Amino acid sequence: MIKVSETAKKKVVELMQDDGYNATTDFVRVGVKSGGCSGLSYDLQFDKQQQEGDKVFEDNGVKIIVDKKSFLYLIGTTLEYSGGLNGTGFVFNNPNANRTCGCGESFSL
Numbered sequence: 001m002i003k004v005s006e007t008a009k010k011k012v013v014e015l016m017q018d019d020g021y022n023a024t025t026d027f028v029r030v031g032v033k034s035g036g037c038s039g040l041s042y043d044l045q046f047d048k049q050q051q052e053g054d055k056v057f058e059d060n061g062v063k064i065i066v067d068k069k070s071f072l073y074l075i076g077t078t079l080e081y082s083g084g085l086n087g088t089g090f091v092f093n094n095p096n097a098n099r100t101c102g103c104g105e106s107f108s109l
Contacts, residue, residue, distance in 0.1 A: 008081040
């Protein structure tokens with residue numbers, strides 16, 4: 001399962017509306033892809049359709065879909081949003097990551 005903090009929920013809803021998505025019916029697609037300075041990087045985008053094999057979760061009113069491969073890397077992750085002086089954006093608090101880069105956008109297991 002992937003959890004969504006209250007601050008991340010507010011930003012997700014705002015961005016989905018700005019991009020023409022409906023936060024009550026559409027999804028946040030979270031994934032993992034090769035790349036980044038630590039080997040793997042996070043991918044986050046909005047989606048209107050679930051694909052075959054996707055895992056579907058809902059936390060804090062946000063519907064999340066994750067492909068089967070990425071799910072193994074993301075179990076127990078919390079999606080946060082930081083708007084502080086050190087940078088603005090979504091942050092993945094992933095308990096499975098052994099190492100993360102300085103910007104927090106890539107990780108390794």
